[in-house]
Amino acid sequence: MKKFGAFLLAGVLAIGALTGCGSTDKKAESSTGSTDTQVIKVAASATPHAEILEEAKPLLAKEGYDLQVTVFDDYVQPNEVVDSGDFDANYFQHAPYMEQFNKEKGTKLVDAGDIHYEPFGIYPGTKKSLDEIADGDEIAVPNDTTNEARALLLLQDNGLIKLKDGAGLTATVNDIAENPHNIKIVELEAAQVARVTGETAFVVLNGNYALQAGYSVKKDALAYEASDSEAAKTYVNIIAVKEGNEDSDAIKVLVKVLKSDDIKKFIDEKYDGAVIAFE
Structure with missing residues (x-):
């Protein structure tokens, strides 16, 4: 999932055909005329979502389903075509984006299954260990509302600051209640944070920007969001469906496969901690 504010982006044409209607009640005919395979059509972002779905295709085929994936490069049409x-x-x-989209657009989408999250991590800058933190050190964080809050919560979880009670996922620098090291929080556009590693003691990055900067989350992050953290639970990436379809057999099988040990292993090996299967 990209940033929460992405619903403001204008729709861009999807890659692939958008014709046809709901498909889980239809059969896909093989070259022999057989209609034993049920089709599931899923709209997805390219990375990592479509890549994970491609890995799931043979597993779903064994369950009798033909998974058809269409990649979209915007955050509007995937919800519209499901609704x-x-x-x-x-x-x-993630669910907060979906809920905001429902509110803004009048759609009726629901969460059918929680699949993965993309953790924020604290990465070395001029210092290589959190134990080296000193009075007046600078730490760079993203400046947009959602990502800054996640960064501040991660700093709090690692004992660097303490936020006001109730700040949670709306936290800003104004919510810092205790700052024993007098840390200066440097707020930057998310894509710029990784570029100041030579200027700040540490940087806080989300998974995709860490990958772009050449970091391995598992090997390079000094700390990152745990699966039971407030942020991970809130911003877990989901399978979204139209209300009423969440209990269909096809969707249940899709979610089961995406949460299977085989897919968890694929996620772990391919993304090296930048994407983590949600437990």
Whole structure:
């Protein structure tokens, strides 16, 4: 899932055909005329969502389902095509974005399954260990509301600051209640944070920007969000469906496969901690 504010982006044409109607009640005919395979159409972002779905295809085939994935490069159409019934599900977003989209657009989408999260991590800058923190050190964080709050919560979880009670996922620098090291929080556009590692003691990055900067979350992060953290639970990426379809057999099988040990292993090996299967 990308940033929470992405719902403001204008829709861009999807990659792939958008015709047809809801497909989980239809059969896909083989070359022999057989209609034993049920089709599931899923709209997805390219990375990592579509890549994970591609890995799931043979597993779903064994269950009797033909998973058809269409990649979209915007955050509007994947929800619209599911709400309209053209697609059975999408995989690209977290629940807060979906709920805001429902509110803004009048759609009726629900969470059918929690699949993965992309953790924030604290990475070395001019210092290589959190134990080296000193009075007046600078730490760079993203400046947009959602990502800054996650960064501050991670700093709090690691004992560097303490936030006001109740600040949670809306926290800003104004909510810092205790700052024993007089840390200066440097607020930057998310894509710029990784560029100041030579200027600040530490930087706080989300998974995709860490990958772009050449970091391995598992090897390089000094600390990162745990699966039971408030942020991970809130911003877990989901399978979203139209309300009423969450209990269909096809969707249940899709979620079961995406939460299987085989897919968890694929996620762990391919993304090296930048994407983590949600337990």
